[in-house]
Amino acid sequence: MKTIKEMTGELNLKYSELASKIILSAGLFLLLVFSSYLMLMTVSFVVAQIFSGVFAVMMSFLLMLFVYSLVFVFHYGFIILLLRLERKMSASLGYLFLGFKHKRISTLVCLFTVFLVVCIAVSSIPLFLSIDFSTQESMMQIFKDMLKLTLVLKLVAAIFFLCFLIFFFPCVFVWSVVYDNSDITGMKAVSKSARMLKGHFFNFLLFELNVNKTSIFVLLGIELIKDFFSFVVKKDLGMFFNYILSFVNFICVILLFTKGSFGIPFYYNMLYGQNNQQ
DSSP, X not given: OOXXXXXXXXXHHHHHHHHHHHHHHHHHHHHHHHHHHHHHHHHHHHHHHHOOTHHHHHHHHHHHHHHHHHHHHHHHHHHHHHHHHHTTOOOOGGGGGGGGTOGGGHHHHHHXXXXXXXXXXXXXXXXXXXXXXXXXXXXXXXXXXXXXXXXXXXXXXXXXXXXXXXXXXXGTTHHHHHHHOTTOOHHHHHHHHHHHHTTTHHHHHHHHHHHTHHHHHHHHHHHHHHHIIIIISOOOOOHHHHHHHHHHHHHHHHHHHHHHHHHHHXXXXXXXXXXXXX
């Protein structure tokens, strides 16, 4: 087994060679996700105008489940595209839609959709405890205390990240497992992914952190600067500095997402080759 430093160096080298293709694929994937979310908001608004009461809420909820399912279908194609790029195989942007062809992922898509709904529900608890949703006026009260609102939103984000990690980390190699094993579906794929990760949990986690350490430190630094000026100095950074920080933040998020995503098939291929040798 290679050291984390060696794996990081190898991944950075491959990433630099494939950066344009990876970023383009990630951009299209995020565009598809954003379009799905926009569709959800638009149709939910129309449903709320046409119908009322419990029926409108149920329709919006079912639509939300459908959109979440679409996101996972696109994510399957995105990971397989990266997997093929890492293996130096031909891979076009059309692979992003591969999930519509491989029907065997349907059970996993439903399972992951339920997981995501649970993550959102649990992480939303601080919001319901902090905001009075009985009237519109009471809901607006939270915006008068920006310090409280910021702390609540950061707590929500932290809880969501923790829940997401608990539910989805054991399934990190599921899409690759399904793609390489046409006879495996559902919980068998989850089980195989968890077995591959067994004994490598902290190694994989440290590998991903090491690959993305620069982006993580910069993002944390930006948040600390914003918090310092907002809560300590009680002063705004100014339009120019906010623009610069937003631009740097955007670049770091793109690098974090693309490198972190590419790290999944990279590590999987290393374990897959190791298991085949054994």
